[in-house]
Amino acid sequence: MSENKTDNKPDNKSQAKFSDFGLSDSILKVLDSIGYETPSPIQEQCITHAFNGEDIIGQAQTGTGKTAAFALPLLDNIDLSLNAPQLLILAPTRELAIQVSEAVQTYARGLKGFHVLPIYGGQSYDVQLRPLKRGVHAVVGTPGRVMDHIKKGTLKLDNIKSFVLDEADEMLKMGFIDDIKWVMER
Incomplete structure (x- = not known):
């Protein structure tokens, strides 16, 4: 895959619309309902590349x-x-995992039957096991708890299409490099 690096430098001449990116009608309706009118520079620079399955920083x-x-x-x-x-999606902290999970759920409101699950330490495994057994489409978690679920066989990565390191710089600063590598090798 190719890699695209993007910096968020304001570009006031852009007149792009979310509909320009080929997003589904259900996603576009949600964006309209939450008041997203035009993409920010980081969105404009990333959406097409992510949609095409390209690696992005x-x-x-x-x-x-x-x-x-x-x-x-x-x-x-x-x-x-x-x-x-x-x-x-890996996130460095439980707070960010919850926040990202809530945002993903909001953006997916128009996707009937979509389920996202935040998994992180400090929460009972049972609370996380039930949805995993029932079936979820997206998991947002901290590296340690994601590793625990993979080791226990309760989180299977066989059908993963996309892998995101959110706040990757923070995860590296916090010493998660070995955990990230371990998850990526699965």
Whole structure:
């Protein structure tokens, strides 16, 4: 896969619309309902590449829509008839895992039957096991808890189409490099 690096440098001449990217009508309706009118620079630079399955390294300030930049196109590639994880997002903290999971659920509101599950330490395994057994389409988790579920056989990565490292720089600073490598090798 090719790799695209993007920096969020304001570009006031852009007049792109979310409909320009080939996103599904259900995603576009959700974006309209939550008031997203035009893509931010990071979204404009990333959506097409992510939609095409390309590797991306994106960097932008907080509040610029990075989660939507990767989530919107990846959600459009989910096969809702397959009740197995197809999107895995690693986040450095439980707070970010919850926040990203909630954002993904919001963007997927128009995808009938879509399920996302945040998994992180400090929460009972039982709370996480029930949805995993029932079937989820996306998992957002911290590296340690994701590893635990993989080792126990409760999280299978056979159907993963997309893998995201959210706040990758923070995960590296926090010493998660070996955990990330371990998950990627699975």
